[in-house]
Amino acid sequence: MLDPKYIREHPDEVRENCRRRNSTADVDAWLALDSRRLKVLQEVEALRAERNAVADSMKNAKTAEERNPLITRGKALKDELAVKEARLADLESEWKTLLLTFPNRTHPDAPIGKDDTQNVEIRRVGEIKRLSHPLDHVQLAEKHGLIDFVRGAKVAGAKFYYLKGKGALLEQALVKFALDYLVGEGFVPISTPDVAKDEILIGTGYNPRGPETQIYSIENSDLSLIGTSEITIGGYHKDEILDAADMPLKYAGISHCYRTEAGAYGKESYGLYRVHQFSKVEQFVICAPEQSEALLLEIQRNSENLFKALEIPFRVIEICTGDFGNPHYRKYDIEAWMWGRGGGKGDWGEVTSASNCTDYQARRLNIRLKTGDGESVYVHTLNNTAIAVSRALIALLENHQQEDGSIKIPAALVPYCGFDKIG
Numbered sequence: 001m002l003d004p005k006y007i008r009e010h011p012d013e014v015r016e017n018c019r020r021r022n023s024t025a026d027v028d029a030w031l032a033l034d035s036r037r038l039k040v041l042q043e044v045e046a047l048r049a050e051r052n053a054v055a056d057s058m059k060n061a062k063t064a065e066e067r068n069p070l071i072t073r074g075k076a077l078k079d080e081l082a083v084k085e086a087r088l089a090d091l092e093s094e095w096k097t098l099l100l101t102f103p104n105r106t107h108p109d110a111p112i113g114k115d116d117t118q119n120v121e122i123r124r125v126g127e128i129k130r131l132s133h134p135l136d137h138v139q140l141a142e143k144h145g146l147i148d149f150v151r152g153a154k155v156a157g158a159k160f161y162y163l164k165g166k167g168a169l170l171e172q173a174l175v176k177f178a179l180d181y182l183v184g185e186g187f188v189p190i191s192t193p194d195v196a197k198d199e200i201l202i203g204t205g206y207n208p209r210g211p212e213t214q215i216y217s218i219e220n221s222d223l224s225l226i227g228t229s230e231i232t233i234g235g236y237h238k239d240e241i242l243d244a245a246d247m248p249l250k251y252a253g254i255s256h257c258y259r260t261e262a263g264a265y266g267k268e269s270y271g272l273y274r275v276h277q278f279s280k281v282e283q284f285v286i287c288a289p290e291q292s293e294a295l296l297l298e299i300q301r302n303s304e305n306l307f308k309a310l311e312i313p314f315r316v317i318e319i320c321t322g323d324f325g326n327p328h329y330r331k332y333d334i335e336a337w338m339w340g341r342g343g344g345k346g347d348w349g350e351v352t353s354a355s356n357c358t359d360y361q362a363r364r365l366n367i368r369l370k371t372g373d374g375e376s377v378y379v380h381t382l383n384n385t386a387i388a389v390s391r392a393l394i395a396l397l398e399n400h401q402q403e404d405g406s407i408k409i410p411a412a413l414v415p416y417c418g419f420d421k422i423g
Contacts, residue, residue, distance in 0.1 A: 001099050001100055001102065001360060001363045001364050002014070002099070002102045002104070002105070002360070002363075003359075003363070004034065004099065006105075007027065007030065007031070007034075007099075007102070008031070008034065011027050011028075011031060014027050014102065015027045017103065017105060017106055018102070018103065020106065020112055020321040020322070021103045021106065021321050021322065021324050022114070022115075022322050023101070023102070023103045023326070024101070025098070025101040025102045025103065026098070026101075029098060030095070030098045030099065030102075033091065033094060033095050033098060034095060036091060037088070037091040037092060037095050040084060040087055040088045040091055041088060043084055044081065044084045044085055044088050047077055047080055047081050047084060048081065050077060051074065051077045051078070051081065054070050054073055054074050054077065055074070057070050058070050058071075058074070100202065100364070101326075102326075103324065103325075103326040103327075103328075104324075104326060104327055104328060104329050104357065104358060104360040105329060105358070106321055106324070106329060106330075107329050107330035107356070109330075110318070110319075110320065110321055110324075110329075110330050110331075111318055111319075111320040111321070112320060112321050112322075113320030113321060113322050113323070114320075114322040115320075115322045115323055116319075116320075116322075116323045118320045118322065118323075119317045119318065119319050119320050119323055119333070120317065120318045120320065121315055121316070121317055122315075122316045122317065122318055122332075123315065123316050124313070124314070124315045124316075125304065125307075125308060125313065125314055125315070125316070126308070126311065126312065126313030126314060126337075127313060128313045128337050128346070128399075129313075129399065131339070131401065131403060132403065134339040134346065134398065134401065135339070135398075135401060135405065136270065136271065136338075136339055136340025136344065136398060137271055137272060137338075137340060137393065137394045137397040137398050138270060138271040138340065140397045140398070140401055140405070140407060141167065141271075141397070143405055143423070144165075144166070144167075144407070144422050144423050145164065145165050145167075146163065146164065146165060146166060146167030146170075146397075146422070147161055147162065147163055147164070147167050147271075147272070148161060148162040148164060149161045149271070156276075157276075159261065159269075159274065159275045159276045160275070160276055160277060161272070161275065166417070166419065166422050167393070169417050169418070169419075170393060170396070170413075170417055171279060171389050171393070172416075172417075173413055173416035173417035174387050174389050174392050174393070174396075174413070174416075175254065175279060175281055175387065175389065176416050177306075177309075177387070177412065177413055177416045178252070178281040178306060178386040178387040179252055179254070179281060181302070181305070181306060181309075181386075182250075182252040182281070182283065182302065182386055183252065185250075185302060186250055187250040187251060187252040187283065188249075188250065188251050188252065189251075189252045189254060190229075190233060190236075190251045190252065190253055190254065191253075191254045191255070192226075192229045192232035192233060192236075192253055192254070192255045193226075193232055193255075194225060194226055194255060194256050194258070195218065195223045195224065195225055195226065196223065196224060196226050196231050196232050196235060197222050197223060197235075198217075198222045198223070198224060199222070200231060200232070200234070200235035200238065200365075201215065201224055201226075201231055202364065203234065203235060203238065203361060203364040203365040204230060204231045204234040204235065204327070204361050204364070204365070205325065205326050205327035205357070205360065205361060205364070206227065206231060208224040213260070214227060214259050214260050214261065215227055215258075215259075215260065216258050216259075216260060225258035226255060226257065226258065227257050227258060227259045228255075228257050228280065228282055228383075229253030229254070229255035229257075229280065229282045229284070230253070230282055230284055230383040232253070232255065233251050233253045233282070233284040234284065234361055234365060234381060234383075235365060236251075237249075237286065237365075237367045238365045238366060238367065239365070239366045239367075240367055240368075241368045241369070241370050241376055242286070242367065242368070242369050242370065242379060243369075243370055244288060244369055244370060244371055244372060247286070247287050247288045247291060247369065247379075248285050248286060248287035248288070248291055248295060249285065249286040249287070250283070250284075250285050251283075251284045251285070251286075252281055252282070252283060252386065253280075253281065253282040253283075253284055254279075254280075254281055255279075255280060255282070256277060256278070256279055256280075257277065257278055257279070257280050257388070258276060258277050259275075259276060260276065261274045261275070261276060270340055270341075271340065271394065272390040272391065272393055272394050273338075273340075273341075273349060273390075273391065273394060275390050278388060278389055278390035278391075279388075279389040279390075280385065280386075280387065280388045280389065281385075281386040281387045282383060282384070282385060282386060283299045283302060283303075283354075283382075283383060283384040283385070283386050284381070284382070284383050285299060285381065285382040285383070286362075286367065286379050286380070286381055287379060287380050287381075287382070288369055288377075288379070288380070289358070289359065289377060289378075289379075289380050291380070292356050292358060292380035292382060293330075293356065295356075295382055296330060296332075296354060296355075296356040296382055299354055299382060299383075299384040300316075300332050300354045300384060302384070302386065303334055303352040303354065303384055303385060303386060304316065304334065306386060306387060307334060307336065307351070307352075307395075309410070309412040310392070310395075310396060310410050310412060310413065311399070311400070311410040311412075312336050312337070312395045312396065312399050312410075313336065313337045313399065314334050314335060314336045314337065314348075314351070314395075315334075315335050315348055316332060316333070316334055317332065317333045317334075317335055318330075318331070318332055319331040319332065319333060325355075326360075327355065327357040327360045327361055328355045328356070328357060329355075329356045329357060329358045329360070330355070330356045331353065331354065331355045331356075332353075332354045333350050333352065333353050333354075334350070334351050334352040334353075335348035335349055335350050335351065336348065336349060336351045336391070336394075336395035336399075337349075337395065337398075337399060338394050338395055338398050338399075339398040339399075339401075340394070340398060349391065349394065349395075350391070351385070351388065351391045351392060351395060352384060352385035352386070352388070353384065353385055354382070354383070354384035354385075355382065355383055355384070356380070356382050357380070357381045357382065357383070358380050358381075359377075359378035359379065359380055359381075360381075361381045362378040362379045362380065362381055363378050367379050367381075396410075396413075404423075405423060406421055406422060406423035407421065407422040407423060408420070408421055409421060409422070
C-alpha cells in the first residue's frame with residue numbers, strides 16, 4: 001500500500017497516478033476520512049491521558065472526599081472512551097479498506113497508456129522458424145499422446161488436463177532446468193504451500209474474495225488456493241525485521257498455481273494457454289530499496305536466458321500504466337512466439353512477467369529492514385516467472401515441431417528429460 005503520509009502531502013500526484021493507471025481509488029474520500037480519523041484519534045489519546053492522570057491521583061488520595069470525585073470521573077472516562085474507541089475502530093477499518101485500493105507509485109520511465117494495446121516492444125530475440133503447415137500444441141499433443149484434455153474435463157472440469165508420457169516428463173524437466181539455472185544465480189529453492197490465508201493474499205495485493213477475483217477460495221475458511229508462489233513467499237517474512245547484511249534474499253519458488261480465469265474464455269484461450277492449474281518456478285526477491293531497480297533487470301535477464309537456452313523466439317514488452325496491477329511500479333513481460341495464436345497464423349503470447357513492487361507489498365505485510373544506524377525501513381519486493389510450465393510447453397512444442405510433425409527437444413533440455421525427439 002502507499003505511505004499515508006505521501007498521500008496527504010502529494011494528493012495531486014496520487015490523483016494523476018490513479019488516472020494513468022485506470023484506478024477508481026478516491027483520493028478525496030480517503031483524505032476526508034483520514035482527517036476524521038486523526039481527530040477522533042486525538043480525542044481518544046486525550047481521554048486516555050486523563051484516565052491515566054486520574055488513576056495516578058487515586059493512588060495519592062488519602063480520604064474518601066478526595067477519592068469519590070476521582071472515582072466518578074474515572075467511570076465517566078471509561079464510558080466515554082468505550083464510545084470513542086469503537087468509533088475509532090470503525091473509522092480505521094474504513095480508512096484501511098480505502099487505503100488498500102490505491103495503486104503503487106509508477107516509475108517515471110514507464111510508458112503511459114490506457115491498456116495493453118499501448119505496451120511497448122523493446123526487443124526481439126531469436127528467429128521464427130517458418131513451417132508450411134504448423135500445428136498448434138493441442139494437435140501435436142494429440143498426435144503424440146502428451147496431453148489429455150477430454151479426460152481432464154471428465155474428472156475435474158473444463159480447462160483441467162492430464163500430462164502423460166513424454167508430456168509429464170517434459171513438465172518435470174522444465175522445472176528442474178529452471179531450478180538448476182536459478183540456483184547457479186544464487187537463488188534458494190523453496191517449495192511452498194498451495195494455500196495461503198486471505199490476509200497474505202491481501203498483503204501481496206491479491207483480492208481473495210468477491211466478483212473480481214481470479215482466486216479459488218476455500219469455503220468456510222480463511223484459506224485460498226494460490227495463483228502464484230509470489231503469494232506464499234511474500235508472506236514468508238511477514239511481520240519480520242530483516243538484516244541489511246542479508247540483502248538481497250533471492251528465492252526460487254516451486255508450486256502449483258490455481259486460477260479461476262473468470263471471463264477469460266475466448267479464441268486465445270486454446271489448449272494450455274488459459275488453464276485452472278499449472279506448475280511454476282517463480283523468482284521472488286526481497287531487497288534494500290536502493291537495490292530494487294538493478295534487481296528487476298537481473299530477474300528479467302534470468303528469464304530471457306532460460307528462453308534463449310530453450311531456443312524459443314520471444315519479444316520483450318514494457319508494460320504501460322493502464323495495464324499495471326495495483327502493486328506494480330515497473331513491469332516487463334516476455335511474449336513467446338506461438339503458432340496456435342492469431343487464429344492459427346501465429347502470434348506472441350505472454351510466458352513471463354517481471355515486476356518491481358517497491359515497498360507496496362512490504363507495507364501491507366510489515367516486512368522491514370534494519371539499517372546500519374539502527375533505523376528500520378520497508379523492504380522492496382520483486383517477482384518474475386522463471387518457467388510457467390503450461391505456457392512454456394506451448395512455446396516448446398509449437399516452435400520445435402518439424403515438418404513431419406515430430407518435435408525436436410532443445411539441447412539444453414535433453415539432459416533433464418532423457419530424450420531428444422518426440423515422434
